[in-house]
Amino acid sequence: MAEELEGNCLVAQSGGPTSVINASVAGVVTEALNNPCIEEIYGGLNGVLGILKEDLIDLAEESQQNIRGLSHTPASALGTCRFKLKRDEDFQRIVDVFEAHNIRYFFYAGGNDSQDTADKISQLAQERDYKLRVIGIPKTIDNDLVTTDHCPGYGSVVKYISTVVREMALDHEAMGQHDLVSIVEVMGRNAGWIAAGATLAKRRENPNDAPHLIYLPELPFSRQKFIEDVQEVLKKNRYCLVVVGEGLRDKDGNYVANSGSGKDAFGHAQLGGVGEALANLVEENLAVKARSCKLGTGQRAAAHCSSQTDNEEAFMAGQAAVRAAIEGETDKMVILVRGEDEPYSCETGLAPLSEIANGVKEIPKDWISEDGVSMTAKFIKYAQPLILGEVSVPHENGLPEFSRLSKKRVRKVLDAHSFE
Amino acid sequence: MAEELEGNCLVAQSGGPTSVINASVAGVVTEALNNPCIEEIYGGLNGVLGILKEDLIDLAEESQQNIRGLSHTPASALGTCRFKLKRDEDFQRIVDVFEAHNIRYFFYAGGNDSQDTADKISQLAQERDYKLRVIGIPKTIDNDLVTTDHCPGYGSVVKYISTVVREMALDHEAMGQHDLVSIVEVMGRNAGWIAAGATLAKRRENPNDAPHLIYLPELPFSRQKFIEDVQEVLKKNRYCLVVVGEGLRDKDGNYVANSGSGKDAFGHAQLGGVGEALANLVEENLAVKARSCKLGTGQRAAAHCSSQTDNEEAFMAGQAAVRAAIEGETDKMVILVRGEDEPYSCETGLAPLSEIANGVKEIPKDWISEDGVSMTAKFIKYAQPLILGEVSVPHENGLPEFSRLSKKRVRKVLDAHSFE
Numbered sequence: 158m159a160e161e162l163e164g165n166c167l168v169a170q171s172g173g174p175t176s177v178i179n180a181s182v183a184g185v186v187t188e189a190l191n192n193p194c195i196e197e198i199y200g201g202l203n204g205v206l207g208i209l210k211e212d213l214i215d216l217a218e219e220s221q222q223n224i225r226g227l228s229h230t231p232a233s234a235l236g237t238c239r240f241k242l243k244r245d246e247d248f249q250r251i252v253d254v255f256e257a258h259n260i261r262y263f264f265y266a267g268g269n270d271s272q273d274t275a276d277k278i279s280q281l282a283q284e285r286d287y288k289l290r291v292i293g294i295p296k297t298i299d300n301d302l303v304t305t306d307h308c309p310g311y312g313s314v315v316k317y318i319s320t321v322v323r324e325m326a327l328d329h330e331a332m333g334q335h336d337l338v339s340i341v342e343v344m345g346r347n348a349g350w351i352a353a354g355a356t357l358a359k360r361r362e363n364p365n366d367a368p369h370l371i372y373l374p375e376l377p378f379s380r381q382k383f384i385e386d387v388q389e390v391l392k393k394n395r396y397c398l399v400v401v402g403e404g405l406r407d408k409d410g411n412y413v414a415n416s417g418s419g420k421d422a423f424g425h426a427q428l429g430g431v432g433e434a435l436a437n438l439v440e441e442n443l444a445v446k447a448r449s450c451k452l453g454t455g456q457r458a459a460a461h462c463s464s465q466t467d468n469e470e471a472f473m474a475g476q477a478a479v480r481a482a483i484e485g486e487t488d489k490m491v492i493l494v495r496g497e498d499e500p501y502s503c504e505t506g507l508a509p510l511s512e513i514a515n516g517v518k519e520i521p522k523d524w525i526s527e528d529g530v531s532m533t534a535k536f537i538k539y540a541q542p543l544i545l546g547e548v549s550v551p552h553e554n555g556l557p558e559f560s561r562l563s564k565k566r567v568r569k570v571l572d573a574h575s576f577e
Numbered sequence: 578m579a580e581e582l583e584g585n586c587l588v589a590q591s592g593g594p595t596s597v598i599n600a601s602v603a604g605v606v607t608e609a610l611n612n613p614c615i616e617e618i619y620g621g622l623n624g625v626l627g628i629l630k631e632d633l634i635d636l637a638e639e640s641q642q643n644i645r646g647l648s649h650t651p652a653s654a655l656g657t658c659r660f661k662l663k664r665d666e667d668f669q670r671i672v673d674v675f676e677a678h679n680i681r682y683f684f685y686a687g688g689n690d691s692q693d694t695a696d697k698i699s700q701l702a703q704e705r706d707y708k709l710r711v712i713g714i715p716k717t718i719d720n721d722l723v724t725t726d727h728c729p730g731y732g733s734v735v736k737y738i739s740t741v742v743r744e745m746a747l748d749h750e751a752m753g754q755h756d757l758v759s760i761v762e763v764m765g766r767n768a769g770w771i772a773a774g775a776t777l778a779k780r781r782e783n784p785n786d787a788p789h790l791i792y793l794p795e796l797p798f799s800r801q802k803f804i805e806d807v808q809e810v811l812k813k814n815r816y817c818l819v820v821v822g823e824g825l826r827d828k829d830g831n832y833v834a835n836s837g838s839g840k841d842a843f844g845h846a847q848l849g850g851v852g853e854a855l856a857n858l859v860e861e862n863l864a865v866k867a868r869s870c871k872l873g874t875g876q877r878a879a880a881h882c883s884s885q886t887d888n889e890e891a892f893m894a895g896q897a898a899v900r901a902a903i904e905g906e907t908d909k910m911v912i913l914v915r916g917e918d919e920p921y922s923c924e925t926g927l928a929p930l931s932e933i934a935n936g937v938k939e940i941p942k943d944w945i946s947e948d949g950v951s952m953t954a955k956f957i958k959y960a961q962p963l964i965l966g967e968v969s970v971p972h973e974n975g976l977p978e979f980s981r982l983s984k985k986r987v988r989k990v991l992d993a994h995s996f997e
Contacts, residue, residue, distance in 0.1 A: 231748065232744070232747035325878055327594075331653035339873075430853070450874065453745070453759075458744035461882055464975065544974075545975040554961060554964075554965070555777070555964035557740060
């Protein structure tokens with residue numbers, strides 16, 4: 158048994174929000190309340206930015222209703238950021254703030270950049286001989302973190318996109334008298350996990366159901382093959398529904414569509430418009446109508462259609478993070494470990510932050526069919542359980558009612574820090 | 578009491594699908610089964626196209642489960658069309674088919690073009706002295722039919738769009754450290770009913786909630802004013818969420834965005850891309866990031882997020898059509914008549930098809946605020962009850978399970994008809 162470490166805990170969220178990242182915060186708060194060695198439960202506003210600014214809130218002051226409601230509230234209730242810590246004085250400042258508020262437990266929900274940040278904070282605390290336990294909580298709709306079987310957030314975005322595709326398919330079928338090519342653009346910068354997940358929209362016994370073609374950023378896009386693929390589908394079907402990941406690239410690595418709005422703070426290209434680009438390709442090369450739609454930010458916030466499995470696992474990951482830290486673990490991220498297949502089961506484990514930090518999990522080659530535009534049974538077996546179950550979201554006036562934290566500020570004790 | 582008319586009935590669907598038009602068919606079938614003067618219950622495939630081709634199916638042969646499932650199945654289970662009957666021989670053919678199959682009751686669910694078609698069929702039958710009762714069932718997400726308080730299909734699309742906007746708003750708030758302009762493009766060719774409905778995403782006590790700006794096709798769009806509107810919002814908020822109807826036009830009546838893909842069979846311009854156009858306007862004129870999303874066909878098929886009120890009214894409209902016809906009515910469309918406000922109540926009435934045929938109901942001027950970009954309390958009072966209640970959709974493998982009709986064909990008795 159590890160040495161008992163008494164003090165306060167801090168939870169923060171980072172990177173793009175998801176439908177279930179707040180469920181992880183609810184899991185942290187719930188578990189932290191159970192453990193007497195954790196005194197105060199703080200939230201950091203807008204990820205590391207809020208910590209730099211000493212913008213902390215007292216989560217134990219929130220009503221129970223508010224914390225319970227977090228479990229079905231999308232986005233990041235604590236606020237998030239894409240700010241990348243680089244300067245040594247900023248890392249020092251983080252540990253200064255922790256020290257000033259006796260924060261001994263730090264839980265950071267985010268993707269690989271965030272886990273990298275958490276790792277560096279942990280190392281600095283060790284160098285400074287400040288006792289701190291740091292546990293990461295996986296979060297990303299992109300599902301591209303290594304070591305974990307899958308990532309909280311992924312099941313929900315796939316459930317929503319597959320639902321939309323299945324509904325659109327019925328609409329297209331109903332309009333059936335004309336050739337139509339319909340392009341659905343989904344998120345996914347480097348990995349096509351989200352686009353691939355749309356394959357679940359097909360009913361198992363109907364391989365000709367939509368989506369008929371799936372284009373993944375993993376595979377170099379060929380305009381010629383695309384046109385041929387569409388023609389092939391239109392020989393058999395009245396319409397062709399295509400799902401495409403936003404980060405689609407050609408064989409030279411150039412984005413098929415680049416809106417030109419530059420790059421984010423981590424140097425990632427900001428993407429958009431590949432759906433429209435493919436629709437134009439169709440209309441220019443084939444005498445059929447093409448339409449595109451782009452679900453945008455809504456897809457990662459679609460709590461009204463989130464997966465109960467995903468939701469529960471996100472909560473569980475938050476709880477597990479607290480338990481691991483209490484047991485003396487640090488410098489680890491909670492991972493999801495798949496158990497049985499039928500029925501599906503999943504438990505949590507731990508992996509070193511350093512392993513996760515800058516890795517990217519790609520879709521295994523044999524989960525993509527040889528045609529390059531559909532998924533194999535292995536992928537379906539993997540993804541299917543992640544979308545199971547519906548979350549019951551309370552409604553007010555016909556719309557989902559979400560938690561908004563009252564955000565009672567913790568009194569600042571340090572001088573202001575200048576950064577950027 | 579009208580003369581009892583014994584014979585078969587036919588129900589068909591026309592125009593763009595909705596989340597609840599199948600509920601109207603379920604209402605027709607359910608009510609027709611209750612009335613012994615209706616013998617066979619037929620469905621026409623793909624609207625008038627299927628009737629021309631004598632493509633009829635036997636709806637009484639469908640399982641009860643299938644008919645019940647129609648109530649939560651989006652799109653048009655019978656198929657639909659945008660084919661416009663023009664030639665006299667085609668109208669004659671319709672009545673020939675009715676005569677050959679002893680069809681005495683014709684129920685046509687559609688928008689104003691479809692009600693016009695139904696009206697002409699009814700008049701021709703009278704000229705030919707063929708006893709036929711024709712009742713239209715209102716259907717359109719556009720909510721632009723005259724005489725009816727609102728249209729089945731509208732409440733559901735508004736519920737879905739408002740849900741998406743509310744969820745996106747939380748996401749944008751969470752990302753709050755940067756200026757962001759987010760454009761949501763929604764359907765609406767001539768009238769902005771759908772875009773206007775997104776105002777319901779605001780919590781009542783929070784007028785600064787998203788959507789911050791709503792652009793309606795009714796009002797001439799000014800690029801200059803748009804830029805100023807956005808700037809104004811960004812003074813108060815970290816982000817600005819804009820909802821825009823696809824049919825936005827400038828003061829000269831030109832579409833702000835026209836993808837150039839031509840016109841549909843009724844001469845309506847096919848639209849798309851106004852969201853992207855507004856996002857470009859922002860980025861060109863203001864030093865802020867702009868993103869657009871386009872919900873596309875999915876918005877009118879979003880049965881997973883449909884309004885129970887809308888759903889029930891669509892079913893009720895189908896039942897009312899049958900009851901009216903049995904009672905001797907013809908050449909009418911079922912309309913929805915609003916009763917009490919608190920609690921909201923609604924019953925059905927009837928209006929002459931000829932009145933509906935080519936009218937377009939616009940948003941009353943005093944339901945739009947003077948700023949031209951928000952809705953008044955009168956609009957909210959009107960729209961709010963239409964999105965109330967959630968429909969419980971059965972799921973299989975984590976996705977909505979929809980009805981697919983077995984479509985047992987009625988034996989053809991006429992020679993083939995050549996058209997177009």
